[in-house]
Amino acid sequence: KAGVTQTPRYLIKTRGQQVTLSCSPISGHRSVSWYQQTPGQGLQFLFEYFSETQRNKGNFPGRFSGRQFSNSRSEMNVSTLELGDSALYLCASSPGTAGGVETQYFGPGTRLLVL
Amino acid sequence: AQSVTQLGSHVSVSEGALVLLRCNYSSSVPPYLFWYVQYPNQGLQLLLKYTSAATLVKGINDFEAEFKKSETSFHLTKPSAHMSDAAEYFCAVKKSSNDYKLSFGAGTTVTVRA
Numbered sequence: 194k195a196g197v198t199q200t201p202r203y204l205i206k207t208r209g210q211q212v213t214l215s216c217s218p219i220s221g222h223r224s225v226s227w228y229q230q231t232p233g234q235g236l237q238f239l240f241e242y243f244s245e246t247q248r249n250k251g252n253f254p255g256r257f258s259g260r261q262f263s264n265s266r267s268e269m270n271v272s273t274l275e276l277g278d279s280a281l282y283l284c285a286s287s288p289g290t291a292g293g294v295e296t297q298y299f300g301p302g303t304r305l306l307v308l
Numbered sequence: 309a310q311s312v313t314q315l316g317s318h319v320s321v322s323e324g325a326l327v328l329l330r331c332n333y334s335s336s337v338p339p340y341l342f343w344y345v346q347y348p349n350q351g352l353q354l355l356l357k358y359t360s361a362a363t364l365v366k367g368i369n370d371f372e373a374e375f376k377k378s379e380t381s382f383h384l385t386k387p388s389a390h391m392s393d394a395a396e397y398f399c400a401v402k403k404s405s406n407d408y409k410l411s412f413g414a415g416t417t418v419t420v421r422a
Contacts, residue, residue, distance in 0.1 A: 197351070224408055236398065236412035249409050283351055285410075293340035293402040294359040297410060299351035 194220055197286050197300035205306045211272040214303045216284030218265050224248075224289025225267040226297060227259060230281040239282075242267055243289045271305075279307045312341075312382075312399045314413035322421045327386040329416050331373075331399030334380065340402040341382045342410065343373055347395045355397075358382060369393070394420045 198217045206212050218225050227239040238251040242261035259269040265286075271278055281304050285297035315330040333339055340359055344352040356367025363375045373384045382399065399413040 226408060226410075228410075235414050236400075236410075238409045238411070241408045243408070251409070285352075287408065289408070292405040293407050294357075294405070295408070296342075296354050296357060297408075299344075299353070301349075301351045 199300040213270045216267045218286030222286035224287045226285045228283045274307045312401050312413040320419045321389045327389045329384040331382045342400040344398045
């Protein structure tokens, strides 16, 4: 099976712009989670989608949003970019039906640089 | 709140020596615990996970971890370090059987000396 894919891999934006990142999960997986990784804050959970519904949300401002499509692909959007949004954004997928025991499989990430 | 603490942000070992990475969790109920590894410019790869089936968990690349409830620990070990083990390692937890959110420790960077 193909793994989790994320596009684009690298992105440079300027403050105030918005950005959309895409994630395609492993075939058959219906849960997609997003994480932000920064040197200062580490790995932080953004949100999780299952069957096109947001099931869980982390503690991030409303500028961060996401959605999931009927084919389980997911996008996250960050509006009004700030310098502090520079980070590696990781997407992870799992079947979405077995809860805590499930393994989340991570993509390679999208590295966003905000200038 | 569910959390994990990784002791030591950097660990340096000699090739062939034991690798020991420490992780303690805070929980009032048995958690689901995971160890992930991240190589430079890559995503996270699962090494092993604890889901209450057995306290000693074996993972990929000869890594293993032991769940000790009395010590609230889930330390990761590997008997003999290889140069390819140089990476960053993360301990993570899910708080319940209905949880899909991973809470990560701060990470431990492992350097392997020749």
